[in-house]
Amino acid sequence: MVKALIIDDEKPIRNALRDIFEYEKIQVEEAANGKEALTKIDNEKYDLILCDIKMPGMDGIEVLDKIIDKGIATPVIMISGHGTIETAVEAVKIGAFDFIAKPLDLNRLLVTVRNALNSANIVKENKILKKKISKTYEMVGESKAIKEIKDLIEKVAITEARVLITGSNGTGKELVARWLHEKSNRSAYPLIEVNCAAIPSELIESELFGHEKGAFTSAVAQRKGKFEQAEGGTLFLDEIGDMSLSAQAKVLRALQENKITRVGGEKEIKVNVRIIAATNKNLAEEIKKGNFREDLFHRLNVIPIHVPSLNKRKEDIPLLTEHFIQMLTEEHGLTPKKVSKEAIAELQKIDWTGNIREFKNVIERLLILCDKAITDKDVIQYASKS
Numbered sequence: 001m002v003k004a005l006i007i008d009d010e011k012p013i014r015n016a017l018r019d020i021f022e023y024e025k026i027q028v029e030e031a032a033n034g035k036e037a038l039t040k041i042d043n044e045k046y047d048l049i050l051c052d053i054k055m056p057g058m059d060g061i062e063v064l065d066k067i068i069d070k071g072i073a074t075p076v077i078m079i080s081g082h083g084t085i086e087t088a089v090e091a092v093k094i095g096a097f098d099f100i101a102k103p104l105d106l107n108r109l110l111v112t113v114r115n116a117l118n119s120a121n122i123v124k125e126n127k128i129l130k131k132k133i134s135k136t137y138e139m140v141g142e143s144k145a146i147k148e149i150k151d152l153i154e155k156v157a158i159t160e161a162r163v164l165i166t167g168s169n170g171t172g173k174e175l176v177a178r179w180l181h182e183k184s185n186r187s188a189y190p191l192i193e194v195n196c197a198a199i200p201s202e203l204i205e206s207e208l209f210g211h212e213k214g215a216f217t218s219a220v221a222q223r224k225g226k227f228e229q230a231e232g233g234t235l236f237l238d239e240i241g242d243m244s245l246s247a248q249a250k251v252l253r254a255l256q257e258n259k260i261t262r263v264g265g266e267k268e269i270k271v272n273v274r275i276i277a278a279t280n281k282n283l284a285e286e287i288k289k290g291n292f293r294e295d296l297f298h299r300l301n302v303i304p305i306h307v308p309s310l311n312k313r314k315e316d317i318p319l320l321t322e323h324f325i326q327m328l329t330e331e332h333g334l335t336p337k338k339v340s341k342e343a344i345a346e347l348q349k350i351d352w353t354g355n356i357r358e359f360k361n362v363i364e365r366l367l368i369l370c371d372k373a374i375t376d377k378d379v380i381q382y383a384s385k386s
Contacts, residue, residue: 002117003027003045007037007063008052008079013102017050020106024113034058038066046074048116053080053087061091068095075116079104139175140323141316145308149176156303157183162255164300165278167307170357173278174238176305180276181234189233192226196247197239204247206263209254215264227260230273240300241281241292252296275300310352310359317348320356324363334367342376350383 004026006017011032018028029044031037033055041049049067053060064076078091081102088099097116100109139150156163157180165173174193181191199207206215210225226235237243243251254260255275259268277300286292310317321339329336352358362383370378 001025001027002047003029004048004050004113005029005031005037005040005044005046006050007031007034007055007060008050009033009055010052013052016104020109021113024110026113034060034063034066037063041067041070041072041074047120048113049074049076051076051078053078053091061087061094064091064094064096073120075120077112077116138323139172139179140319141313142319143313143316145313146316149305149307152303152305153179153183156180156305158185160274162274162300162302163276163305164283164297164303165276165305165307166283167278167280168309168355169280170355171307171309172356173280173307174236176307177234177236177238177276177278181236184234184274186233186274190230191234191236192230193236193238194226195238197242201244201247204244205250208247209250209260209262211263212265215262219264222262225260225262227254227271227273228269230271232272233274235273235275237275237277239279240277241279241283241286245291245293248293248296252293252299255296255299310355314348317359318344320359321347321363324360325367328360328364328367332364334364337367337370338373340373340375343374343379346376346379347383350379 002025004021006014006021006028007030008014008017009032014030014032018030021028026048029040029046031040035058037049037051051060051063055063060078060080064078067074067076075097076095078088078096078099079102080087080099088101091099097119098112100112139146141147153176163177163180165176167173177193178191181187194207196204206219206223206225208225208227210223210228211219213219213222237251250260254271258271260271261268283292283297283301287294287297321344325336325339328334347359347362350362354361365382366374366378369382
């Protein structure tokens with residue numbers, strides 16, 4: 001139920017507001033002065049606050065000031081029988097949701113209350129959504145290797161330097177790329193991801209650079225490529241070691257000149273993107289084999305970041321276990337379960353060839369299949385790779 005606090009030194013006003021709110025199914029608490037109100041606010045959570053401006057001792061503007069200083073996001077509607085435009089503007093500038101003059105117009109009051117509650121709900125939902133997103137892309141771990149990566153990201157993210165992320169499949173290379181983008185000056189613009197291994201070699205150039213109508217049989221309309229879609233932001237070229245040599249040549253030119261040409265087109269298009277690349281291959285070996293251009297490698301490898309395998313950071317397994325249990329229970333409605341120390345020890349014995357991706361799958365399996373707390377026997381039974 002929605003809970004509101006009414007702050008007014010006049011009891012008849014409080015009674016009238018209580019009647020209106022309770023008719024609207026809003027639970028009401030009252031405070032006769034600013035001091036009493038702040039004590040209640042410190043001890044209770046409210047969805048809405050109505051505060052009179054003209055009160056003895058501490059006036060409503062002072063109360064509003066203190067609410068804002070406390071970092072309380074509850075919408076505050078100011079009311080006053082001595083209202084002026086200047087007072088209303090001052091209240092809203094400080095942080096009030098709105099200002100209503102006495103005598104209170106019932107329709108105006110109800111509309112303002114509903115708008116305030118809707119606004120609070122939107123803010124709350126945005127916070128929850130942001131929290132979920134940040135948790136999804138959180139880098140979990142306190143091992144030396146992870147701390148070094150986090151420190152490097154803090155230094156590099158705000159620059160325009162290109163980054164080459166290396167590591168085995170499932171280690172979290174995409175996560176590092178997302179962190180680099182989110183902490184960069186380009187975070188307000190798109191992060192566009194391209195999985196170079198998932199796109200056929202004959203289509204990769206069209207995917208990256210776009211194409212003009214009629215450029216090939218299925219090109220029935222002009223299409224912007226990933227470089228143009230990422231304008232102002234970041235282009236993440238995942239598994240770049242699988243890119244064809246012809247596409248590599250065009251990417252190199254785009255990096256050198258900050259220009260691209262659509263497939264089937266002649267016009268040069270300026271692009272402003274930051275490139276982050278990732279690979280699970282040893283590019284030095286691929287260069288020797290003639291599969292990867294050395295000049296492109298040096299263009300991309302300004303800042304190298306290597307993401308270690310889970311086997312090399314097993315001290316992070318307790319934190320990762322806790323993280324994935326929380327994430328999976330929130331996302332899929334699974335029942336949270338405690339994990340015994342012995343179970344953690346068993347998890348640390350496993351050879352995690354699939355890295356974090358495999359580890360997350362095992363934790364989800366344990367949450368689903370275990371009846372109670374997760375024990376070492378459960379890990380032995382359900383985390384088996386056979």
